[in-house]
Amino acid sequence: MKARIAAVGDIHLGEDVRGKFRERLAGIEERADVLLLAGDLTRHGTVEEGKVVADELRDLPIPVVAVLGNHDYHSDAQDTITALLNDAGVTVLDDASTVLVCHGERLGIVGGKGFGGGFAGKCASEFGEPETKEFVRHTKDIAERWRIALKELQADHRVVLAHYSPVKDTLEGEPKEIYPFLGSYLLAEAVDAEGADLILHGHAHLGTEKGMTPGGIRVRNVALPVLGRAYGVYSLNGH
Amino acid sequence: MAHEAPQYVAARVQRALAEGENTHELGIRVDVRGDQLFLRGKVSTEERRTRLAGVAGEAAPELKVRNEITVVEIRDPGEEESL
Ligand SMILES: [Fe+2]
Ligand SMILES: [Fe+2]
Numbered sequence: 001m002k003a004r005i006a007a008v009g010d011i012h013l014g015e016d017v018r019g020k021f022r023e024r025l026a027g028i029e030e031r032a033d034v035l036l037l038a039g040d041l042t043r044h045g046t047v048e049e050g051k052v053v054a055d056e057l058r059d060l061p062i063p064v065v066a067v068l069g070n071h072d073y074h075s076d077a078q079d080t081i082t083a084l085l086n087d088a089g090v091t092v093l094d095d096a097s098t099v100l101v102c103h104g105e106r107l108g109i110v111g112g113k114g115f116g117g118g119f120a121g122k123c124a125s126e127f128g129e130p131e132t133k134e135f136v137r138h139t140k141d142i143a144e145r146w147r148i149a150l151k152e153l154q155a156d157h158r159v160v161l162a163h164y165s166p167v168k169d170t171l172e173g174e175p176k177e178i179y180p181f182l183g184s185y186l187l188a189e190a191v192d193a194e195g196a197d198l199i200l201h202g203h204a205h206l207g208t209e210k211g212m213t214p215g216g217i218r219v220r221n222v223a224l225p226v227l228g229r230a231y232g233v234y235s236l237n238g239h
Numbered sequence: 240m241a242h243e244a245p246q247y248v249a250a251r252v253q254r255a256l257a258e259g260e261n262t263h264e265l266g267i268r269v270d271v272r273g274d275q276l277f278l279r280g281k282v283s284t285e286e287r288r289t290r291l292a293g294v295a296g297e298a299a300p301e302l303k304v305r306n307e308i309t310v311v312e313i314r315d316p317g318e319e320e321s322l
Binding site: 002004006012016017024028031032043044071074175197198205206218224225228229230231232233234235236237 | 260263265266268280281283284286287311312313314315316317318319320321322
Protein backbone atom coordinates (compact mmCIF):
# COMPACT_ATOMS: atom_id res chain seq x y z
CA MET A 1 0.00 0.00 0.00
CA LYS A 2 1.12 3.54 -0.48
CA ALA A 3 0.96 6.51 1.81
CA ARG A 4 -0.09 9.73 0.11
CA ILE A 5 1.38 12.82 1.72
CA ALA A 6 0.09 16.32 1.03
CA ALA A 7 2.58 19.00 2.01
CA VAL A 8 2.94 22.77 1.89
CA GLY A 9 4.92 25.35 3.83
CA ASP A 10 5.08 29.11 4.16
CA ILE A 11 1.35 29.65 4.02
CA HIS A 12 1.93 32.84 6.09
CA LEU A 13 -1.67 33.28 7.14
CA GLY A 14 -3.17 36.33 8.78
CA GLU A 15 -6.55 37.93 9.35
CA ASP A 16 -6.44 39.47 5.84
CA VAL A 17 -6.53 36.06 4.15
CA ARG A 18 -8.83 34.22 6.59
CA GLY A 19 -10.89 31.52 4.86
CA LYS A 20 -8.80 31.34 1.70
CA PHE A 21 -6.47 28.53 2.75
CA ARG A 22 -9.33 26.34 3.96
CA GLU A 23 -11.04 26.79 0.58
CA ARG A 24 -7.97 25.38 -1.16
CA LEU A 25 -8.04 22.29 1.07
CA ALA A 26 -11.50 21.23 -0.15
CA GLY A 27 -11.43 17.59 -1.24
CA ILE A 28 -7.94 16.96 0.18
CA GLU A 29 -9.12 13.66 1.70
CA GLU A 30 -9.56 12.25 -1.82
CA ARG A 31 -5.99 13.08 -2.76
CA ALA A 32 -4.01 12.44 0.41
CA ASP A 33 -3.90 10.53 3.71
CA VAL A 34 -2.18 13.23 5.73
CA LEU A 35 -1.34 16.94 5.45
CA LEU A 36 2.12 18.09 6.53
CA LEU A 37 2.85 21.80 7.08
CA ALA A 38 6.48 22.88 6.77
CA GLY A 39 6.46 25.97 9.00
CA ASP A 40 5.95 29.73 8.57
CA LEU A 41 2.26 29.26 9.14
CA THR A 42 1.97 32.92 10.19
CA ARG A 43 3.52 36.17 9.04
CA HIS A 44 4.42 37.86 12.32
CA GLY A 45 4.08 34.97 14.75
CA THR A 46 1.28 36.61 16.74
CA VAL A 47 -1.39 34.83 18.76
CA GLU A 48 -4.08 36.39 16.52
CA GLU A 49 -2.47 34.86 13.44
CA GLY A 50 -2.08 31.57 15.28
CA LYS A 51 -5.86 31.59 15.82
CA VAL A 52 -6.44 32.09 12.09
CA VAL A 53 -4.17 29.12 11.30
CA ALA A 54 -5.92 26.94 13.89
CA ASP A 55 -9.35 27.88 12.49
CA GLU A 56 -8.29 27.11 8.93
CA LEU A 57 -7.11 23.63 9.94
CA ARG A 58 -9.78 22.67 12.46
CA ASP A 59 -11.60 19.37 11.83
CA LEU A 60 -9.96 18.62 8.53
CA PRO A 61 -10.95 15.11 7.41
CA ILE A 62 -7.31 13.91 7.40
CA PRO A 63 -4.65 14.22 10.14
CA VAL A 64 -2.50 17.35 10.09
CA VAL A 65 1.10 17.43 11.32
CA ALA A 66 3.06 20.69 11.41
CA VAL A 67 6.35 22.26 12.38
CA LEU A 68 6.78 25.97 13.05
CA GLY A 69 9.04 28.31 11.08
CA ASN A 70 11.11 31.37 11.90
CA HIS A 71 8.14 33.71 11.35
CA ASP A 72 6.12 31.76 13.91
CA TYR A 73 8.80 32.54 16.52
CA HIS A 74 8.98 36.27 15.82
CA SER A 75 6.58 37.43 18.55
CA ASP A 76 7.77 34.91 21.18
CA ALA A 77 4.31 33.33 21.03
CA GLN A 78 5.39 29.97 19.63
CA ASP A 79 4.15 28.07 22.68
CA THR A 80 0.70 29.67 22.51
CA ILE A 81 0.53 29.07 18.75
CA THR A 82 1.44 25.44 19.35
CA ALA A 83 -1.29 25.12 21.99
CA LEU A 84 -3.87 26.72 19.66
CA LEU A 85 -2.93 24.29 16.91
CA ASN A 86 -3.08 21.32 19.29
CA ASP A 87 -6.58 22.41 20.32
CA ALA A 88 -7.57 22.42 16.66
CA GLY A 89 -6.35 18.81 16.34
CA VAL A 90 -2.99 19.58 14.71
CA THR A 91 0.11 17.72 15.90
CA VAL A 92 3.03 20.13 16.18
CA LEU A 93 6.47 18.53 16.14
CA ASP A 94 9.38 20.29 17.82
CA ASP A 95 12.30 17.92 17.27
CA ALA A 96 10.05 14.98 17.96
CA SER A 97 8.25 12.21 16.11
CA THR A 98 4.77 10.88 15.59
CA VAL A 99 3.44 7.73 13.93
CA LEU A 100 0.18 7.59 11.96
CA VAL A 101 -1.41 4.51 10.49
CA CYS A 102 -2.28 4.75 6.78
CA HIS A 103 -3.93 1.76 5.08
CA GLY A 104 -2.57 -0.51 7.80
CA GLU A 105 1.01 0.75 7.47
CA ARG A 106 2.88 2.98 9.87
CA LEU A 107 3.88 6.40 8.58
CA GLY A 108 6.52 7.84 10.89
CA ILE A 109 7.22 11.57 10.85
CA VAL A 110 10.18 13.24 12.53
CA GLY A 111 9.77 16.99 12.57
CA GLY A 112 11.31 20.22 13.75
CA LYS A 113 12.05 23.67 12.46
CA GLY A 114 15.74 23.06 11.79
CA PHE A 115 18.09 26.03 11.50
CA GLY A 116 20.84 27.59 9.39
CA GLY A 117 24.61 27.45 9.21
CA GLY A 118 25.31 26.71 5.57
CA PHE A 119 26.48 23.80 3.52
CA ALA A 120 29.51 21.55 3.63
CA GLY A 121 32.72 23.40 2.84
CA LYS A 122 31.03 26.79 3.04
CA CYS A 123 29.51 26.85 6.47
CA ALA A 124 29.84 28.45 9.87
CA SER A 125 31.85 26.60 12.54
CA GLU A 126 31.48 26.41 16.28
CA PHE A 127 34.40 28.79 16.75
CA GLY A 128 35.06 32.31 18.00
CA GLU A 129 32.55 34.62 19.62
CA PRO A 130 29.86 33.13 21.87
CA GLU A 131 27.18 34.41 19.45
CA THR A 132 28.68 32.45 16.56
CA LYS A 133 29.12 29.35 18.64
CA GLU A 134 25.56 29.57 19.89
CA PHE A 135 24.21 29.85 16.32
CA VAL A 136 26.08 26.77 15.15
CA ARG A 137 25.38 24.82 18.33
CA HIS A 138 21.63 25.41 17.92
CA THR A 139 21.75 23.61 14.56
CA LYS A 140 23.99 20.84 15.90
CA ASP A 141 21.63 20.20 18.81
CA ILE A 142 18.65 20.02 16.49
CA ALA A 143 20.42 17.63 14.12
CA GLU A 144 21.33 15.39 17.03
CA ARG A 145 17.72 15.31 18.28
CA TRP A 146 16.54 14.38 14.78
CA ARG A 147 19.12 11.61 14.58
CA ILE A 148 17.95 10.13 17.86
CA ALA A 149 14.26 10.48 16.92
CA LEU A 150 14.94 8.71 13.60
CA LYS A 151 16.93 5.99 15.29
CA GLU A 152 14.07 5.28 17.66
CA LEU A 153 11.34 5.58 15.02
CA GLN A 154 9.47 2.33 14.34
CA ALA A 155 7.61 2.77 11.07
CA ASP A 156 7.15 1.42 7.54
CA HIS A 157 7.54 4.83 5.89
CA ARG A 158 9.82 7.53 7.27
CA VAL A 159 9.40 11.22 6.53
CA VAL A 160 11.28 14.22 7.92
CA LEU A 161 9.34 17.48 8.13
CA ALA A 162 11.35 20.69 8.53
CA HIS A 163 11.26 24.40 7.88
CA TYR A 164 14.93 25.07 7.05
CA SER A 165 16.56 23.21 4.20
CA PRO A 166 18.96 20.28 4.66
CA VAL A 167 20.45 20.69 1.16
CA LYS A 168 21.31 23.49 -1.23
CA ASP A 169 19.73 21.87 -4.32
CA THR A 170 16.33 23.15 -3.29
CA LEU A 171 17.68 26.67 -2.67
CA GLU A 172 18.50 27.20 -6.36
CA GLY A 173 17.00 30.61 -7.21
CA GLU A 174 17.87 32.20 -3.87
CA PRO A 175 20.87 34.55 -3.66
CA LYS A 176 23.94 32.43 -2.71
CA GLU A 177 24.93 35.00 -0.06
CA ILE A 178 22.00 34.02 2.15
CA TYR A 179 22.34 30.22 1.92
CA PRO A 180 23.74 30.01 5.48
CA PHE A 181 20.44 31.48 6.73
CA LEU A 182 18.35 29.08 4.71
CA GLY A 183 19.59 25.77 6.00
CA SER A 184 22.38 23.50 7.09
CA TYR A 185 24.01 20.33 5.82
CA LEU A 186 24.08 19.07 9.43
CA LEU A 187 20.36 18.35 9.09
CA ALA A 188 20.92 16.20 5.98
CA GLU A 189 23.86 14.45 7.60
CA ALA A 190 21.72 13.39 10.56
CA VAL A 191 18.94 12.08 8.32
CA ASP A 192 21.36 10.29 6.00
CA ALA A 193 22.87 8.55 9.02
CA GLU A 194 19.56 6.99 10.11
CA GLY A 195 17.66 6.87 6.83
CA ALA A 196 14.33 8.25 5.63
CA ASP A 197 12.18 8.06 2.50
CA LEU A 198 11.59 11.78 2.07
CA ILE A 199 12.51 15.15 3.56
CA LEU A 200 10.10 18.06 3.23
CA HIS A 201 10.99 21.66 3.99
CA GLY A 202 9.97 25.25 3.25
CA HIS A 203 11.54 28.64 4.08
CA ALA A 204 13.26 29.23 0.71
CA HIS A 205 10.47 31.06 -1.14
CA LEU A 206 12.62 31.61 -4.22
CA GLY A 207 14.07 28.10 -4.27
CA THR A 208 13.28 24.98 -6.30
CA GLU A 209 11.06 22.02 -5.49
CA LYS A 210 13.33 19.04 -6.00
CA GLY A 211 16.64 17.99 -4.52
CA MET A 212 18.49 15.10 -2.91
CA THR A 213 20.78 14.58 0.07
CA PRO A 214 24.34 13.28 -0.47
CA GLY A 215 23.01 9.95 0.83
CA GLY A 216 20.32 9.83 -1.87
CA ILE A 217 17.23 10.80 0.14
CA ARG A 218 14.69 12.82 -1.83
CA VAL A 219 14.18 16.39 -0.64
CA ARG A 220 11.19 18.55 -1.60
CA ASN A 221 10.91 22.29 -0.96
CA VAL A 222 7.18 22.74 -0.48
CA ALA A 223 7.18 26.51 0.20
CA LEU A 224 3.91 27.76 -1.27
CA PRO A 225 5.53 30.26 -3.68
CA VAL A 226 7.80 27.48 -4.97
CA LEU A 227 4.97 24.99 -5.51
CA GLY A 228 2.57 27.53 -6.98
CA ARG A 229 -0.16 25.06 -6.08
CA ALA A 230 -2.26 24.54 -2.95
CA TYR A 231 -0.04 21.67 -1.80
CA GLY A 232 2.17 18.99 -3.28
CA VAL A 233 1.18 15.32 -3.06
CA TYR A 234 3.92 12.73 -2.71
CA SER A 235 3.10 9.05 -2.60
CA LEU A 236 5.44 6.63 -0.89
CA ASN A 237 5.09 3.15 -2.27
CA GLY A 238 5.41 0.01 -0.18
CA HIS A 239 8.66 -1.87 -0.39
CA MET B 240 25.47 65.44 3.68
CA ALA B 241 27.39 63.18 1.33
CA HIS B 242 25.36 61.36 -1.30
CA GLU B 243 24.26 57.99 0.11
CA ALA B 244 25.64 54.98 -1.78
CA PRO B 245 22.87 53.02 -3.58
CA GLN B 246 23.93 49.81 -1.80
CA TYR B 247 23.11 51.39 1.55
CA VAL B 248 19.78 52.65 0.30
CA ALA B 249 18.89 49.19 -1.01
CA ALA B 250 19.96 47.58 2.28
CA ARG B 251 17.92 50.10 4.28
CA VAL B 252 14.81 49.36 2.21
CA GLN B 253 15.31 45.62 2.52
CA ARG B 254 15.59 45.92 6.29
CA ALA B 255 12.45 48.04 6.41
CA LEU B 256 10.56 45.33 4.51
CA ALA B 257 11.95 42.52 6.67
CA GLU B 258 11.72 44.22 10.05
CA GLY B 259 8.70 46.48 9.52
CA GLU B 260 5.85 45.48 11.79
CA ASN B 261 3.33 45.53 8.98
CA THR B 262 5.47 43.73 6.45
CA HIS B 263 8.00 41.14 7.72
CA GLU B 264 8.64 40.18 4.14
CA LEU B 265 12.06 38.54 3.84
CA GLY B 266 12.01 37.34 0.27
CA ILE B 267 12.05 40.64 -1.62
CA ARG B 268 15.00 41.65 -3.79
CA VAL B 269 15.75 45.35 -3.70
CA ASP B 270 17.88 47.08 -6.33
CA VAL B 271 18.64 50.74 -6.81
CA ARG B 272 19.31 51.96 -10.38
CA GLY B 273 19.77 55.71 -10.70
CA ASP B 274 16.69 57.34 -9.20
CA GLN B 275 14.65 54.16 -9.35
CA LEU B 276 14.06 51.51 -6.71
CA PHE B 277 13.19 48.06 -8.03
CA LEU B 278 11.29 45.56 -5.90
CA ARG B 279 11.14 41.94 -7.04
CA GLY B 280 9.63 38.87 -5.46
CA LYS B 281 6.39 37.03 -4.86
CA VAL B 282 3.67 37.65 -2.29
CA SER B 283 0.28 36.13 -1.64
CA THR B 284 -2.11 39.06 -2.05
CA GLU B 285 -2.42 42.29 -4.02
CA GLU B 286 -2.82 44.17 -0.74
CA ARG B 287 0.55 42.88 0.56
CA ARG B 288 2.15 43.82 -2.75
CA THR B 289 0.89 47.39 -2.45
CA ARG B 290 1.82 47.64 1.22
CA LEU B 291 5.43 46.65 0.49
CA ALA B 292 5.76 49.37 -2.14
CA GLY B 293 4.42 51.86 0.38
CA VAL B 294 6.93 50.87 3.05
CA ALA B 295 9.76 50.90 0.50
CA GLY B 296 8.74 54.37 -0.64
CA GLU B 297 8.79 55.66 2.95
CA ALA B 298 12.25 54.18 3.53
CA ALA B 299 13.62 55.83 0.37
CA PRO B 300 11.43 58.86 -0.37
CA GLU B 301 13.95 60.24 -2.88
CA LEU B 302 13.52 57.29 -5.23
CA LYS B 303 10.80 56.25 -7.66
CA VAL B 304 9.50 52.82 -6.65
CA ARG B 305 9.19 50.28 -9.46
CA ASN B 306 7.01 47.55 -7.99
CA GLU B 307 7.81 44.35 -9.90
CA ILE B 308 6.57 42.13 -7.07
CA THR B 309 4.04 39.59 -8.33
CA VAL B 310 1.12 37.93 -6.60
CA VAL B 311 1.52 34.14 -6.56
CA GLU B 312 -1.15 32.30 -8.49
CA ILE B 313 -2.13 29.20 -6.55
CA ARG B 314 -3.20 26.37 -8.83
CA ASP B 315 -4.92 23.09 -7.98
CA PRO B 316 -2.75 20.45 -6.29
CA GLY B 317 -2.43 18.60 -9.61
CA GLU B 318 -0.82 15.20 -10.09
CA GLU B 319 0.84 13.39 -7.22
CA GLU B 320 4.51 12.49 -7.47
CA SER B 321 5.27 8.82 -6.93
CA LEU B 322 8.43 8.27 -4.90
FE1 LIG C 1 8.41 31.76 4.79
FE1 LIG D 1 10.99 30.93 6.95
